[in-house]
Amino acid sequence: MLVYAREYRLNLSRKVVPEGVVVVQVSNIGEDPHDVAIRNAKGKDVAVTPVIKANGGRAQMRLRLTRGRYTLWCRVPGHLGHGMKATFIVKVPARRR
Numbered sequence: 001m002l003v004y005a006r007e008y009r010l011n012l013s014r015k016v017v018p019e020g021v022v023v024v025q026v027s028n029i030g031e032d033p034h035d036v037a038i039r040n041a042k043g044k045d046v047a048v049t050p051v052i053k054a055n056g057g058r059a060q061m062r063l064r065l066t067r068g069r070y071t072l073w074c075r076v077p078g079h080l081g082h083g084m085k086a087t088f089i090v091k092v093p094a095r096r097r
Contacts, residue, residue, distance in 0.1 A: 001017055006029050006030035016088065019067050021064050025059075027056070027058050033053060034051070034052050036075075037073055038072055046065075047061045
């Protein structure tokens with residue numbers, strides 16, 4: 001899943017991903033440094049990027065996720081309060097016939 005981070009907004013390439021290993025690539029296209037954390041439905045952060053440089057910095061996370069709803073959010077002070085978050089769903093992949 002590709003995530004574009006810019007001031008007070010996270011744009012996701014997909015809103016639904018299959019259960020299992022998920023690679024999250026974050027590209028900071030904003031003017032401020034950002035980081036991105038992934039929070040599960042229980043409110044626990046399960047992964048976080050280092051701070052990503054402004055204007056083209058990148059980071060990647062590879063993690064195993066189970067079914068459920070997750071929230072991506074920026075931990076830079078004040079950014080979450082301005083709405084810098086997005087949600088996605090992890091689903092069991094459909095069986096192929």
